[in-house]
Amino acid sequence: MNAPTRSAEQANNSEWMDHAIRAGLVAYGVVHLLVGWLALQLAFGEKEDSASNSGALHYLAQQPMGGVLVWLIAVGMFLLVLWRLLEFAFGYREESDDTKRWRKRLTALFKAVIYGVIGWSAVKTATGSGGSGGGTDSTTSKLMDLPGGQLIVGAVGLAIIGYGGSLVYRGWTEKFREHLDAQGQAGKDGSVYVKLGKVGYIAKGVAIAIVGGLFCYAAITHDPKKSGGLDQALQTVLEQPFGQVLLTAIALGIASYGAFCFARAKHLSR
Incomplete structure (x- = not known):
């Protein structure tokens, strides 16, 4: 195993990465709570923004300190992207079944894309270039x-x-x-x-x-x-x-x- 690969694996298994994942999960949780709130508003005919990830970010941006919070969401999402990309590249080596290992790695890559889309949407919202629709x-x-x-x-x-x-x-x-x-x-x-x-x-x-x-x-x-x-x-x-x-x-x-x-x-x- 070469030095860059070893360093990447160590980073993926580090305590620092655990903290990064926790921060990202909190951000992901906030997005879902906001989507749930907007969906509840839709159910009772009080819709303000679209009940979607982008709508949730737009709604958050309109609140006090909203711009800062949206940037924090973006950072959290990109931390999750980093984690999943490291998993895709170096994870699941303990799996003896190649098919199962690659299935898990591709799942990690798919999740990295999902987190990346939300993160990019947060960046666009924070910079004023993102809409509220989905x-x-x-x-x-x-x-x-x-x-x-x-x-x-x-x-x-x-x-x-x-x-x-x-x-x-x-x-x-x-x-x-x-x-x-x-x-x-x-x-x-x-x-x-x-x-x-x-x-x-x-x-x-x-x-x-x-x-x-x-x-x-x-x-x-x-x-x-x-x-x-x-x-x-x-x-x-x-x-x-x-x-x-x-x-x-x-x-x-x-x-x-x-x-x-x-x-x-x-x-x-x-």
Whole structure:
């Protein structure tokens, strides 16, 4: 193992990285709490910003000291990106199964992209160049114009549905427990943390799966306007029978995921 590789591995396994991950998880939790709050406002007809990551950042920027807080969110997200990239490059060496090792590494890379998108959105919001919306019509339209565009959009939709389904599965089976140390799973506090994780993962997974469903519908109808981000997905929920009740449940679930991020930061296990 050469010196740069050894240094990168040491950085990934260092106590400093643990602190960086904790800071990033707190930032990630704040974003989810704000998305949950905006979704709750949507459910009761008091919408101010889109119920999405970018909408949450825009809402935060309008609060006292909001600009500073958004910059802190950006820093936290980029710390998580660094962690996941190190995991992709050097992580999971203890896995004897090559297929399982690379599956975990690719998952880490996928999460790095998610965190990076939120971080970049935070930078744009902090510098005044980001909007409050979460629309995806333009991106979907560009994909539609490519050769086999409908298939590409459909594949993206199925991938998003798959990711949402994996979150629901992790919530239902409580596989997320592996992210908490033993103390974080013990006693009354541990019971609360696990319940927050279960509700949070399932609610977030359902919301993301609906986003994927909108992409698939756009592919089938060849209409980019049928696709949409989280905000449009939640509005779709609101339009259904008992939509207000369902959207309220999802909003509280997304907020629960945010609270679980705080618990994970306190009782980090990786």
